[in-house]
Each structure stands twice: as C-alpha cells, then as structure tokens.
C-alpha cells in the first residue's frame with residue numbers, strides 16, 4: 001500500500017465477505033426446499049430466500065468492486081482519495097440500504113422483478129449512494145497526476161453500471177416491456193459494463209503480478225472490452241426471444257450472443273499469455289491463482305455454458321428451466337466472484353503488512369471452492385437437462401418432474417458443502433490477516449511486485 | 453501489429469455503432485411490434501392491477517412467467533388455459549397454504565374476490581400473447597399412446 005486512504009478498501013472487502021456468508025446460507029435454504037425439506041416455509045418462503053440470495057450476491061460483488069476501486073484508483077492516479085470520511089459514509093450507507101432491503105424481503109416489501117427486487121423507493125437511496133461513490137472516484141482520478149487506461153476502463157465500467165440501473169426504475173404496465181427493460185439492467189451489466197470492471201481489475205492485477213509492460217496489457221484490454229460490447233450489446237436479444245418481442249431478435253440475438261464467448265476466450269488467453277510472458281515470480285501465489293482462475297472459469301461458465309443455451313432453437317426448450325441456473329452459477333462465480341476474491345487476495349497482504357498468502361489454507365480455499373462450484377454446476381446441469389426432457393419434450397406436469405429430480409438437489413447440497421468449506425477457509429484467512437495499518441505503507445520498490 | 457490507439461478506436465467505435473443499432477431496434481420493438489404481439493389494447497385496469505399484485509408479492513420468486521423467474525413452482529404463462537379461472541381463484545383465495553403434487557407449499561395469500569379476479573385478468577392477457585412459439589409443444593413421437 002502506498003496511500004493511506006487505500007485502507008478504506010479493507011472495510012468494503014470485509015462487508016463483502018460478511019454478505020457472501022449470508023448469501024450461501026440462503027442458498028442452502030433453497031437447496032433443501034428443492035429436496036422437499038421446506039420447514040422454514042412459514043418464516044422464509046422460497047421467494048424470500050431467493051430474492052435475498054440474488055440481491056446479496058449483487059451487493060457483495062458491488063461492495064467488492066467498490067473496494068477494488070478504492071484500492072486501485074489512488075495507486076493508479078498517484079493521489080490520495082479526495083475524502084476518506086465520505087468514503088466511510090458511503091460504506092455505511094451501502095450496508096444500511098443493503099440490510100434494509102434484505103429485511104424488507106422477509107416482510108413482503110419488494111418487487112417481483114428478478115434481480116431488481118429492491119423496491120423503487122429504496123432504489124433512490126441506492127442511486128445517491130452510488131453517486132457519492134462515483135464522485136469520490138472520479139474526483140480522485142481528476143486530481144491525480146496520472147490517468148491510466150486501466151483506471152479509466154475501471155471507472156467507465158462503474159459509471160455505466162450506475163447509468164444502466166436507471167432503466168430498471170421505470171414503471172411499466174406491460175409485463176413484456178417490464179421484462180424488456182429489466183434486461184437493459186441485468187444483461188447489459190453482466191455481459192457488458194461489469195466486464196469493463198472485471199477487465200480493469202484483471203489488467204491491474206496482471207500488471208502487478210506479472211510485471212509485463214503496461215502498454216502491452218492495456219492494448220489488449222481495449223481489444224477485449226471492444227469484443228465484449230461488439231457482441232454483448234446486440235446479444236441482449238437472447239433475452240427477447242420468447243417474451244412477446246418481435247421475431248427479428250431471434251436472428252440478431254442468436255448471432256451476436258453466440259459471439260460473446262470470444263471476449264471471454266480473449267480474456268482467458270490474455271491472462272495465460274501474460275503469465276507465461278512474465279518470467280518473473282510474484283510471491284503472492286494465491287492472488288495469481290485467483291486471477292488466472294477467474295479468467296479461465298469465466299470462459300467456461302459465461303462463455304461455454306452461456307453459448308450452450310443461447311441459440312433460439314435450444315433456448316426454446318431450456319428457457320425458464322434449471323439449465324439457466326446451471327449457467328448463472330458458474331458465470332457469476334468465474335467472472336465476478338473470483339475476480340473480487342483475486343483483488344482481495346492481492347490487496348490484503350499490502351494493506352495489513354502480513355504475508356499469509358502461501359499457507360495451506362489459501363490454496364485449499366482456492367481448490368475446494370472451485371471444485372465445489374464445478375460439481376454444483378454439474379448437479380444443476382443434470383437436473384436441468386432432465387427437466388427439459390420430461391417437462392418440455394414429453395410434456396409431464398411441472399410438479400411431477402420436480403419430484404423426479406429432487407435427488408439431484410441432494411448432489412447439489414453435497415457439492416455446495418465442499419464449496420462452503422473452501423469459502424470458510426478463505427474467510428478464515430481474511431480474518432487472520434487482521435486490520436490494515438499505516439505501518440504497511442511502503443514505497444514503490446519495496447512492494448515486491450516486480451521481483452526477479 | 454495493432455497499436456494501442458487502433459485498439460482504443462476499435463473499442464470506442466465498435467461500441468458506438470452497436471449501441472446506436474440496439475437503441476434503434478429497441479425503439480422499433482416497443483413502438484411498432486410489441487404493442488401488436490402483446491395486444492396492448494387489452495391491457496385493462498384489471499390487468500394492470502393484476503400485474504401490480506404479481507409484483508408486490510414477488511410471485512416470480514417461485515414461478516416463471518414468460519419463462520422468467522424461479523424454477524420452484526409451475527410456469528404461469530399458460531396457466532389460464534391449463535387450469536382455468538376457477539382453479540386459479542381457489543389457489544389465490546385459499547386461507548391455507550396450497551400444496552402441489554410435490555408437497556411443496558405456496559404462500560396462503562387469502563386474496564379477496566376482486567384481487568383474484570384481477571390476477572385472472574392478468575393471466576388471461578398473458579395467455580393471449582404471441583410468444584414466437586413459447587412454450588414449445590411436447591414432442592408427438594414421445595407421447596405414450
């Protein structure tokens with residue numbers, strides 16, 4: 001760490017870890033409900049568990065992205081954050097809005113719009129919070145002496161993520177229009193601007209961990225985010241096939257979304273190549289694992305498993321089945337969850353001055369959580385494919401099919417247990433690092449990022 | 453070899469072009485096509501009231517509609533056709549948690565007659581949309597005779 005104000009990042013990461021734990025808990029509630037054990041139904045019905053699970057995911061990832069920005073921007077722009085106090089205000093208000101929303105879900109205060117369940121009234125507070133965040137980041141960038149491509153791409157991603165929240169706040173009377181603009185938020189986030197955030201963090205980490213020339217890394221960053229938008233914007237059409245929108249989306253959405261894996265493939269190849277090129281070894285192996293791992297797993301989860309059901313002929317059968325859940329899990333995990341864990345793994349030793357990155361727990365955390373998540377994805381895949389055949393091909397009743405596939409949720413919960421052990425180890429390490437301290441302040445040469 | 457300036461141009465230029473095309477297609481869809489395909493003229497105050505109830509209770513948190521939502525409870529796009537008005541109202545007005553074949557419970561919403569009628573109006577409107585062939589018909593050759 002080179003700037004005192006970078007310490008703010010630690011608390012955003014801590015909030016992230018807390019919400020991740022809660023997210024997993026609600027995931028188990030749903031897994032058991034799918035197996036037939038819905039004992040909590042009267043207190044936490046499935047829809048409350050689900051809204052909580054999804055929104056906690058979004059909030060902990062956003063908290064992680066914000067922490068990443070507070071860590072990266074001062075260093076990239078060579079300037080302290082313009083106000084540490086306001087950054088803490090922003091942190092606390094983020095936590096308050098998040099917790100209020102979650103409590104509201106349990107009291108039937110929500111909107112039934114998948115991923116955008118937070119009521120519109122609270123949305124305004126979200127907007128104010130994000131504006132404060134952006135003000136601090138852009139202000140710091142503006143005052144800083146250096147404007148790097150990495151920091152610009154990261155900031156652009158965060159800025160457009162905020163803008164794209166707005167279409168989700170419009171009221172519609174038509175279910176179709178509601179859905180249409182809901183995807184402006186959800187799709188253009190995960191298959192658009194969030195990839196800028198991911199790309200920005202990835203570029204920063206690769207510069208630090210591999211020591212490859214910044215100009216080379218940033219050139220490829222432009223190519224990757226260029227591919228993302230070229231395919232992803234019109235790729236939104238893959239959500240418009242069967243919701244009452246015109247047929248031309250089948251062609252446009254089909255073609256462009258089928259190209260989306262290219263951006264993820266480029267990301268994976270880029271990360272691996274930069275690592276190969278480095279010829280240096282950074283001592284923080286666990287950050288390197290999470291970084292390269294994220295680039296690879298996002299290609300598998302988002303690229304390959306997304307492409308598996310993105311063609312309209314396939315999607316006609318898989319739309320609205322557990323096949324979607326299969327893809328959703330590995331995509332979010334690979335692209336965004338792992339990238340947040342990567343920046344945390346990189347930043348913690350620098351913030352706290354402790355070097356716990358090469359202990360056994362950090363490696364087990366990486367492998368167990370990844371193997372667990374891949375097994376979960378397989379369980380969803382088997383359940384989903386069975387559901388498609390029985391319900392859509394043979395035409396059996398929905399509930400009858402659900403009973404047939406209950407057993408796969410047993411497999412899912414087993415895999416999730418493995419995954420959870422991995423995450424617990426990660427959080428155990430996180431806690432052991434202790435809190436950030438000014439003693440960890442260091443000059444450029446000492447940080448060990450370009451070690452021969 | 454590609455320079456950094458060219459790479460930036462590819463990113464900014466490409467994004468600009470696809471965004472303009474996307475916005476134009478959005479405009480065409482919402483102004484010209486979606487009103488026709490979804491019979492917008494049939495969106496009565498009852499249908500709107502039904503949609504609001506659907507949102508306020510987060511029905512999508514268990515069910516799917518237009519194939520969107522959760523995979524815990526039945527698809528509702530064609531529920532009007534499949535189950536009929538009487539059945540739907542019974543489920544929504546029931547004072548005890550409704551149970552399907554899989555022993556899964558639904559929340560007992562205890563809706564009033566009027567609310568239940570609004571929900572039915574909403575489902576009827578959704579039922580009549582042109583969804584480009586969704587949900588698919590089961591495969592003839594796989595049917596038991």
Ligand code: HEM
Pocket residue numbers: 114190191238239257258260261298302303305306307308309310311315318319320324325327328329331332335336519520521
């Ligand atoms: C990191 C990037 C991505 C993330 C986080 C992600 C996540 C998700 C999630 C959570 C859903 C479920 C939405 C719902 O349940 O309604 C979804 C749906 C979908 N995704 Fe992705 N996705 C990503 C990238 C991709 C890519 C690159 C493709 C195509 C190649 C793709 C294809 C699809 C399709 C076709 C659906 C719709 C399924 C349906 O409703 O029928 N996704 N995605």
Ligand SMILES: [Fe+2]
Pocket residue numbers: 187191235236238239
């Ligand atoms: Fe998408």
